[in-house]
Amino acid sequence: MNGENCFADQAKLLRVTNLRSGYGRIPIVNGLSFSVGEGELVGILGHNGMGKTTLLRTLMGYLPTSGGRIEMSGMDITQRSTTQRARAGIGYVPQGREVFPGLSVLENLRMGCFLNAEPENKVIDEILTFFPRLKAYLGRIGGALSGGEQQLLALARCMCGAPRIVLLDEPTEGIQPSIIEEMISTLRDIGKARNLTILLVEQNLNFLSALSQRILVLQKGMITSEISAETARDPALIHDFVGMA
Amino acid sequence: MDLAGLIAFNVVTGIATLCLITIGLGVIYGMMRIINLAHGELMMLGAFTCIIATEAGINIWISIFVLSPLVVGIIGLVLERTIIRFLYGRILDTMLATWGMSIGLTGLIVTVFGNNVRTLANPAPSFGIGAYSTSLYGLVIVAVAVGALGSLFALLRLTKFGLILRATMERPGMAAALGIKPDTVYMATFALGSALAGMAGAVLAPISGVSPVMGVAYITRAFITVLGGGAAIVTGTGLASMLFGTIDELVSFKASPVIGSVAMLMTAVVLIRIFPTGITGRFLRRSL
Numbered sequence: 001m002n003g004e005n006c007f008a009d010q011a012k013l014l015r016v017t018n019l020r021s022g023y024g025r026i027p028i029v030n031g032l033s034f035s036v037g038e039g040e041l042v043g044i045l046g047h048n049g050m051g052k053t054t055l056l057r058t059l060m061g062y063l064p065t066s067g068g069r070i071e072m073s074g075m076d077i078t079q080r081s082t083t084q085r086a087r088a089g090i091g092y093v094p095q096g097r098e099v100f101p102g103l104s105v106l107e108n109l110r111m112g113c114f115l116n117a118e119p120e121n122k123v124i125d126e127i128l129t130f131f132p133r134l135k136a137y138l139g140r141i142g143g144a145l146s147g148g149e150q151q152l153l154a155l156a157r158c159m160c161g162a163p164r165i166v167l168l169d170e171p172t173e174g175i176q177p178s179i180i181e182e183m184i185s186t187l188r189d190i191g192k193a194r195n196l197t198i199l200l201v202e203q204n205l206n207f208l209s210a211l212s213q214r215i216l217v218l219q220k221g222m223i224t225s226e227i228s229a230e231t232a233r234d235p236a237l238i239h240d241f242v243g244m245a
Numbered sequence: 246m247d248l249a250g251l252i253a254f255n256v257v258t259g260i261a262t263l264c265l266i267t268i269g270l271g272v273i274y275g276m277m278r279i280i281n282l283a284h285g286e287l288m289m290l291g292a293f294t295c296i297i298a299t300e301a302g303i304n305i306w307i308s309i310f311v312l313s314p315l316v317v318g319i320i321g322l323v324l325e326r327t328i329i330r331f332l333y334g335r336i337l338d339t340m341l342a343t344w345g346m347s348i349g350l351t352g353l354i355v356t357v358f359g360n361n362v363r364t365l366a367n368p369a370p371s372f373g374i375g376a377y378s379t380s381l382y383g384l385v386i387v388a389v390a391v392g393a394l395g396s397l398f399a400l401l402r403l404t405k406f407g408l409i410l411r412a413t414m415e416r417p418g419m420a421a422a423l424g425i426k427p428d429t430v431y432m433a434t435f436a437l438g439s440a441l442a443g444m445a446g447a448v449l450a451p452i453s454g455v456s457p458v459m460g461v462a463y464i465t466r467a468f469i470t471v472l473g474g475g476a477a478i479v480t481g482t483g484l485a486s487m488l489f490g491t492i493d494e495l496v497s498f499k500a501s502p503v504i505g506s507v508a509m510l511m512t513a514v515v516l517i518r519i520f521p522t523g524i525t526g527r528f529l530r531r532s533l
Contacts, residue, residue: 060422082421092422100415102531103408110405111412115424141531161423 012071013038013165013197014059014090019068021058022221028054030221031068036165039195043202043212045232051221052201053095056167059199060092061085073164087115091163095170097154101143105134108142108153112160123160130190131156133182148179155183159190165197172204184210209233247375252498254374258383260490261390265449266463267470267482268393269442274471275478276414276434279329280340283347284442284467285460291317291443292450292459293354296365305368305451313447314440321439325432333431347460354457362456382451389448390486393441398479401533410434466506469513475523480532484524489513 015035022028028051036042046052057063059070061082070078072088080088100108109127113120128135131152137145142153151171158166172180184207190196191211202208208215209232217225270284281287291313298308324346332338369382401407410430413420417427446459453459470489474481489509497505520527 062418082418083424083426086422086424094419094422098416098419100412100419102415103412107408107412110408111420111423111425114409157423 012036013040013073014199015069015071015074016059017069017071019055019058019070020066021054021063022066023054023063027066028221029058032218032221032223033068034216034223036197036199038164039191039197041191041196041198041200041211041213043200043208043215043229043232044218045202045205045208045215045227046218048203050218052218053169054221055218056092056094056169056199056201059085059167060090086161086163089164091158091161091166093151093154093158093166093168093171095173097147097150099142099145099150099153099157102141104139104141105145105153106138108157109134109160112157115161118162123162127156127159130159130186130193148175151175151179151183152186155186162194165199168198168200168202170202171200172202172207180204180207183207187211205232205235247377250374251377251379252495254379254383255498256491256494258386259494260486261383261387262449263466263470263486263490263493264390264394264482265386265445267467267474267486268390268397268478269438269440269445270467271438271471271474271478271482272397272441273435273438274468275474275476275481276410277333277431277438278336279333279435280336280343281438282340282343282464283324283350283460284343285462285464286347286350287317287321287439287442287460288446288449288463289354289455289457289460290320290350291446292365292453292455293358293446294443295447295450296363296455299365305365309447309450310444314444317443317446318436318440321442322432322436324439325435329435330428330431351457351460358457360457362454364454365451367451380452386448386452389444393444394479394483397441398533401479406433466509469510469517473513473516473523475520475525475527477525477529477532480529481523481525484529488516488524 012035017033019029019032020027032055044052044055054063058065061080065078069076072090075088077085077088100111103111109124110120113123116123133149134152134156137149142150145153155171171183187198188211191198198211200208200211209229212229215227215229215232216223217227266288269287270281273279273281273284294313294316295308298312299305303312328342328346329339332342367380367382369380369385371378372381401411409420409425413425413427413430421427470482470485473489474485489512492512493505493509496508517523525532
């Protein structure tokens with residue numbers, strides 16, 4: 001299954017064809033194909049070690065492809081650098097957040113504005129309406145925030161650049177439940193306000209099903225099936241698909 | 246009283262001199278974690294640029310503050326593009342490469358200009374502190390050191406370039422994901438550190454003499470000051486220069502310059518033993 005049968009009528013923002021990548025000679029992503037339409041919220045589900053993070057790192061240009069093609073709005077970006085991919089409109093919130101620990105929250109957000117042509121103050125004010133919790137911490141250094149606050153900061157920083165698609169890598173990992181709820185409502189709000197496109201890698205089934213319109217199941221570096229958000233909410237069915245519940 | 250005034254003036258000048266020697270290395274090592282063993286030779290190139298320019302009739306102040314940093318900055322940029330950029334993240338390899346660069350640059354200058362000590366006329370007059378007389382050029386060195394530290398602080402804290410530079414040094418991969426080109430930032434940082442080294446060499450040329458091997462005299466002092474100062478380039482350089490410069494000058498006055506240097510080195514060893522991450526690694530961690 002290649003994950004392209006749904007939303008066929010939507011303009012394809014990101015199209016991945018027969019993608020292969022890995023670490024050195026060890027293949028992790030094995031000929032994987034899917035596409036994401038404009039404004040779609042697509043989840044990727046799979047066990048540890050199935051290639052979820054490797055897929056996102058390859059899409060972002062951190063890992064070289066050993067085969068296949070990545071297109072953004074029809075433009076081939078397979079050989080482009082991370083910087084060029086960001087400039088093509090791909091935003092990235094990595095596993096582990098990677099906020100700039102020595103910069104203040106405000107400075108982290110200013111860094112996020114680098115690709116946004118709008119005035120920094122305007123962009124940040126607007127983003128902070130979606131992330132009100134961060135307003136109290138603008139002067140605090142990123143490294144001093146809790147894990148959940150860092151995750152919100154990483155999301156807000158990414159949104160400051162007004163990306164066309166956001167790659168989210170396990171945003172709930174190690175985060176307290178109250179902030180997970182806050183992230184769900186924030187991402188829904190931003191998604192509605194900006195027609196945001198999201199490719200979400202996640203193992204938290206509640207989070208994944210709450211945000212995704214469809215979910216691609218990744219096993220051994222390949223997309224083996226596509227399920228609906230409703231299926232992901234049913235532990236019995238999800239066990240059939242991916243052996244996890 | 247006159248003597249105390251003279252000693253105080255020399256201590257302040259010594260601190261400023263150490264600051265100047267260190268600041269370019271502080272930018273390159275402190276931000277990029279590159280152990281640039283060619284730092285002294287970059288200072289030497291600045292001094293030679295200044296002396297050649299003044300001999301060609303160019304105003305000495307323009308030579309010191311414009312030509313020397315410009316020329317050495319461009320040389321640094323070329324070295325970064327052709328050698329250093331292939332070695333990022335490989336500390337031992339960068340040490341070997343910059344050591345090779347230092348030998349090569351020294352050899353080049355010896356071949357072209359000979360292994361002589363040249364002198365540059367001191368452009369500042371003398372002035373009296375009571376019964377003693379000293380050069381007003383010490384005040385120039387102090388003003389340049391304060392100006393260089395202040396400008397670097399303003400660049401890092403108040404400008405967009407400074408913000409990008411600090412972010413890129415912390416997480417280059419994440420900076421790239423936000424649309425920044427880390428390669429370009431590294432290149433600019435190395436060129437900036439080289440330009441500061443070049444300017445320092447030129448500023449010190451009128452009081453130190455200029456020779457192809459002069460860099461050796463600076464490199465050790467610069468390194469212990471950077472290591473003693475810790476991660477914060479501006480605050481660390483300033484504080485470590487104050488500590489080491491004061492000890493060096495006072496012991497030199499009481500004993501001899503050699504004993505002064507030994508005392509400074511011993512202080513550095515003790516300091517780094519107590520605070521392995523330097524003064525700002527232990528205190529003032531959020532400072533720049």
